[in-house]
Amino acid sequence: MTIDQLDARLIALLAQEPRLGVLECSRRLGVARGTVQARLDRLTARGVITGFGPDVAPAALGYDVMAFVTLQIRQISGHDPVADQLAGIPQVLEVHTITGGDDMHCRVVARSNADLQQVIDRIVEVRGVVRTSSVIALDTPVPYRILPLVRDVPRGERD
Amino acid sequence: MTIDQLDARLIALLAQEPRLGVLECSRRLGVARGTVQARLDRLTARGVITGFGPDVAPAALGYDVMAFVTLQIRQISGHDPVADQLAGIPQVLEVHTITGGDDMHCRVVARSNADLQQVIDRIVEVRGVVRTSSVIALDTPVPYRILPLVRDVPRGERD
DNA sequence: CAGTAGCTATACAGATTGTCCACTTAAATA
């Protein structure tokens, strides 16, 4: 499961200028339009590209506070019911189960520190959650990105 | 800094079917094309929508292991030089400075647990990094999302 | 009340998309 040079260049191109159409991509990459179309279809079908969703900045919506909350849960209840509950809280952007002393790791946002407390309270209320521990993200020197990873791959061939 | 109903519906629509054109959006939302265009321009200008990048699944590229690495750094060196170094490691997808006992929080991916060790080694080598601690993400019951947040906002009016 | 901002409706040329098709390679298979 890897991608080749062309795939990588295509993804990189789209990552930098996402609004480009297929035709424009083909021009920039120096290949036929059909090729780009086929590549995109294949990348999407293989699940490499999962979508082209608009990237929304929570901060721009007033959610200035971002935090990571780790949870310990009552083992007996299992992860899924807890995750389902967490999924019902809009401010919970992401949930992972993890190794180590804690059981789950969430990324949450809030409108203020006071609001963060509310969000955490809501998390604590979730049945099965035993304890939480939070750290606030003060700054994000490296925002989420995949370009370097994509550029790095190209030694591979087809799948 | 909030968005109104229409903005929210527009973002939600695009989040679900990102490939839609402006015209199609206007039809679905029941407003004029110019309105959608203007809204999109404004949302982008205001920084609410930061892009439409292709969402790439690292796992589909063979990076099956995801982990969170927290760092303690030598305070005297400051965060920035460390962050710059970390930005040079493709497998480091994201870096935040945080409150609490540790100083930085990173999301990293790797091709295997053995490979993760390599990545961590590379992080440890960064000048200014004193200590690292990692947890592996076993599962992701709630993948990153902003829809619930966007849907939740609509009580607000214009900025 | 005048001015501004936002939405609607309409228009038009130019560009793009979704699909076909025929032909050429390169690689895998019999």
Place this chain on the structure above:
DNA sequence: TATTTAAGTGGACAATCTGTATAGCTACTG
């Protein structure tokens, strides 16, 4: 070696969309 198969190229066509402008209407503000 002969034969498939997958992938890429170049071109063509109708249908659609985009960028851009115009003008009228409404709501809010000083």
